[in-house]
Amino acid sequence: MCGIVGGVTDQNITPLLLEGLNRLEYRGYDSSGLIVLSKQNSFERARSVGKVSNLEMNLKSRSKEINGKIGIAHTRWATHGEPSSLNAHPHISKNTVSVVHNGIIENYLELKNIQIKQGYEFKSETDTEVIAHSIDSEMQLGSSLVESVQKAVKSFEGSYGIGVISSKYPDQIIAARKGSPLLIGISENGNYIASDQMALLSKTNKFIFLEEGDIAEVKLDKVTIYDLDGKLVNRPVQKSKLKAGQVDKGNFNHFMQKEIFEQPQAIRDTLESRITNDSVISSSFGHKADEIFRSIDQIQIAACGTSYNAGLVAKYWIEDIAKIPCHVEIASEYRYRRPILLDNTLFVTLSQSGETADTLEALKAAKKINNTLKSLCISNSAESSLTRLSDLTFLTHAGPEIGVASTKAFTTQLVSLALLMCSIGKLKGYISRRQESEIVNGLKKLPGLINEALLQETQIKQLAKSFTNKNSALFLGRGTMYAIAMEGALKLKEISYIHAEAYPAGELKHGPIALIDKNMPVIAIAPNDELLEKLKSNLQEVKSRGSKMLVFEDENSKVQSMDSMKVIPITSNLGRISAPIIFTIPLQLLSYHVALSREADVDKPRNLAKSVTVE
Structure with a gap:
């Protein structure tokens, strides 16, 4: 730190x-x-x-x-x-x-x-x-x-x-x-x-x-x-x-802004030499990756903060597409309980710096519990404690990230986890060549899709002004978008100091709806997926309580705009893997411009450090 x-x-x-x-x-x-x-x-x-x-x-x-x-x-x-x-x-x-x-x-x-x-x-x-x-x-x-x-x-x-x-x-x-x-x-x-x-x-x-x-x-x-x-x-x-x-800001006002706009290139760099002929090169995770991936029966992810949110997204992908059980835990909690680690478990750590103390200690604790454990570190730092301690290493190639609130490290972690899911799925026989080709082609489109999403900055900047005097905000999502809502809430609280929480939209009636009134802005994420109609019903529930709403949608979701509801189409025809990555972009821009409107120190928010190397 x-x-x-x-x-x-x-x-x-x-x-x-x-x-x-x-x-x-x-x-x-x-x-x-x-x-x-x-x-x-x-x-x-x-x-x-x-x-x-x-x-x-x-x-x-x-x-x-x-x-x-x-x-x-x-x-x-x-x-x-x-x-x-x-x-x-x-x-x-x-x-x-x-x-x-x-x-x-x-x-x-x-x-x-x-x-x-x-x-x-x-x-x-x-x-x-x-x-x-x-x-x-x-x-x-x-x-x-x-x-x-x-x-x-x-x-x-x-x-x-x-x-x-x-x-x-x-x-x-x-x-x-x-x-x-x-x-x-x-x-x-x-x-x-x-x-x-x-x-x-x-x-x-x-x-x-x-x-x-x-x-x-x-x-x-x-x-x-x-x-x-x-x-x-x-x-x-x-x-x-x-x-x-x-490590200079260049023509940008803040490192965070620069790093938001560097994401298309960071993702290209992360994909480079990791895919070929519409296929993922599994050896990019290490020369023993094929052997280890074929032998595993489940995955355990341990991470903190933004990296934990990335792990939650990956859990949906890994279980839904690769058909492998996946568990995700906050590293600071994992290290202090007595978890059961079965044989043939791949222990995955996520850390931008590779030096996150709790994540490092969680890996050490896991190795003591089961000495047959195989481990993989996904990090942005080649020479780090986690990479040295792990059996396999995958570097995100995000480049230096100076802003305390993680942006490109998060999206490149998601890309890395998608490649991991694809590698394991195909080696275990659960992902066909056709599916793999579709996934790889979708990943290749990400830089262009992110550039499209970045075009919304001017509109988001104007909307951010309505948050200047707010004290709280609620983020809603379903499926993988719940984890993205968590990431959006984390970004807002980190740099604007607005209390923000994220909930699965289906949980509204189980308590959070009591918070909603005209002073509680609600930010929702509406991809065009199988949960869209249920989400639309949830949005009606929120609207009837008088909240001002901001909805980021897939153009094909066609959420009906109402009084005090602003709907912003981000892009269209997103798949299960690309959607969480693309919908992250407007949430990053929103938190950045809200922080500016509140005159907060964007790159160096109070009480926070980039690399948490102490407990």
Whole structure:
């Protein structure tokens, strides 16, 4: 959730730290800070509450410039302790050790009590301070900086990605990770650390991805990596395909808007090299995919947030078309109960970042329950914890997604799940060649259909103004559209702060209809499917209660417009797979423009982070 960036270089490090923080701000923030070692090997630190721009103003207001060639920086999303400058990272122990930290130290109270008895003074409410004091304590006993980190981390329970510098070791940064991503950037004028490669793209496209338990000693011209047992290990240097321009807004006002309009290309990229001659290439899920898919009898999907909604859509497809039992659960709940996992189950995790803590832990828990389990990760990140832990991996090729509210990651997940459903169905003998060809041809049409749906932006922008002063909204759908209604409600609440709920339209009379009056706008999704007539009856029930309604329909659904009801045709002749993906687009546009009308921060909504790497 938080962001880390640091470096040892032959230039002033401060500009890079600020640039990296700005690029990492999308991950979540409520404060930020940086610290560098001066020429006199003393710490120079700046911290500010709020956006990184506040930190930049802080630095400009100082009479003396913060300047040095080694430093670390951090954007914080509060877990322990309220957002404040005292709780902002980096933290310092006795002017000797400074630390930035992502994750949670679960036993910090126990460690804190011990350290208070040792004479350490705590200046914040965070769990991170115990890390700095633990490392300093080991150094007091004569250990080197890297040895002190190696010893200190053994006392930590929980998760961490940390960057450490010391005034006694002015030529190095120590990086360590457990349960929180961390990487090293390699360049000609220095070496760097970051929690996300996007922070360093202006300096390098060569990265080492640290593995679980790794501790790295990063110097100007050398990187040494140890595993958790202290043994020297080699980790490959990989070349990133990302480019710095990919994380700019271009001609768009916000990253979210840009990413909504990038969906046609993101879907083309996801389909590329995965389909041929009207057939899905099942080996694109991994070289053992055919063998694994033929052997499975059921599918278990675990995911969080938007990814969970994608899983719910896939459940309809997989059971209806591929004829395989499919269960979908919220990962944060799954990991804490005692589920029954039958043999021949494919455990599917969905995560844009591949680092979602609850989803990662759900997979680990499932492997303990049934060690014969086969697993598949669908992710937008090639070098992530989930991809490394899974037997099979499918990358969505959505490209960088900066806006906190997921858009193109969601639709490319749906495309990936459709390909999965098709691969399993044909290998199990439940999907014929003709059906497969129809599905593939439908997927090929998606980019064009999405472009058509995007043409409705001007009309949706006008309709969004009617939501400006609303406090609640209700979304309705049936079948797969119920999951899409859930996604629409999630988007609206995420970025406009309007309370929104989604219900299956058939559940109206079981309680939700009591909420409907002239102040409760209702958004409905009306595809031309077997449930259309029932949905139309549900809409009449809503209309008779005085609600103002907005209906997104297939042109062939022909929902009759009434007073206080606006019907917007999106496209026509959508199938079971294409319909949920296409109807997602107007809901994304609606939430975006409602948020703008309410003057909300679209890309960085309050209290939220892009990648939830802590529980």
